[in-house]
Amino acid sequence: MTVLNASTLTLDQVYHYLKFRELSYTSFKSLLHLEPLSEFEITELAQIQNDFKNYLTDGKVLEGMVKALSILPLLRLAGFYRAPIKMQMEQEIDRINIEDEDISITGRLDLICVNKDRPKMNDIAFWVLAIESKNTSISASEGLPQLLTYAYKSLENQKAVWGLTTNGVYYEFVYIQQSVDQDSYSTYQPLPSLHLMEPESSEKLLQVLKAICKVQNGLF
Numbered sequence: 430m431t432v433l434n435a436s437t438l439t440l441d442q443v444y445h446y447l448k449f450r451e452l453s454y455t456s457f458k459s460l461l462h463l464e465p466l467s468e469f470e471i472t473e474l475a476q477i478q479n480d481f482k483n484y485l486t487d488g489k490v491l492e493g494m495v496k497a498l499s500i501l502p503l504l505r506l507a508g509f510y511r512a513p514i515k516m517q518m519e520q521e522i523d524r525i526n527i528e529d530e531d532i533s534i535t536g537r538l539d540l541i542c543v544n545k546d547r548p549k550m551n552d553i554a555f556w557v558l559a560i561e562s563k564n565t566s567i568s569a570s571e572g573l574p575q576l577l578t579y580a581y582k583s584l585e586n587q588k589a590v591w592g593l594t595t596n597g598v599y600y601e602f603v604y605i606q607q608s609v610d611q612d613s614y615s616t617y618q619p620l621p622s623l624h625l626m627e628p629e630s631s632e633k634l635l636q637v638l639k640a641i642c643k644v645q646n647g648l649f
Contacts, residue, residue, distance in 0.1 A: 435536030435578040443574045446527050447581050450614040461640035477502045490565040495597035507638035513546035523582050538579040556583040556590045569599040580605045591641050598625055600634050
């Protein structure tokens with residue numbers, strides 16, 4: 430059996446092995462209820478931007494610092510640190526066996542946010558948001574094949590999950606849904622790219638993260 434690592438997969442390979450299909454772009458407002466930000470949130474967001482910009486001026490920001498400077502502070506501000514949401518980092522995925530191809534896929538996901546209170550199937554936690562990060566010299570979209578691979582197993586136990594690929598500057602969300610039956614494809618729906626350093630775009634970024642957190646908590 431050939432063993433592949435998710436980090437080396439191309440999007441074409443993900444389409445072929447895991448039977449994913451891309452849907453057309455949609456707006457955030459078609460899937461989420463976006464609330465206005467408070468003055469406190471806007472001030473905190475500006476601090477995250479300034480902290481990240483301080484490192485950007487030195488050149489490339491490595492993946493670990495991207496998490497520390499932008500992703501984790503944004504998740505805290507959006508409410509992902511609060512119960513019942515829990516975060517798990519650097520988790521090995523369950524091996525994916527593609528029997529028809531005699532291929533096995535392994536990998537380690539960057540970060541998942543799970544809801545500890547949502548019903549579980551097969552003792553697997555309910556995924557709220559899966560995140561794949563890159564350093565600032567790599568396009569955020571390059572993390573999409575890995576993200577879809579990691580989400581593949583969660584779709585065995587829930588109908589949909591939000592995904593995010595980011596290099597700290599650009600944030601690209603996808604809404605991933607399981608196939609209707611064994612003969613159909615799982616799908617992912619891309620949404621407009623958001624930019625941390627642009628005022629209006631960064632505010633929408635925080636609004637989107639807050640909305641994902643709330644809707645997966647059953648607050649809407």
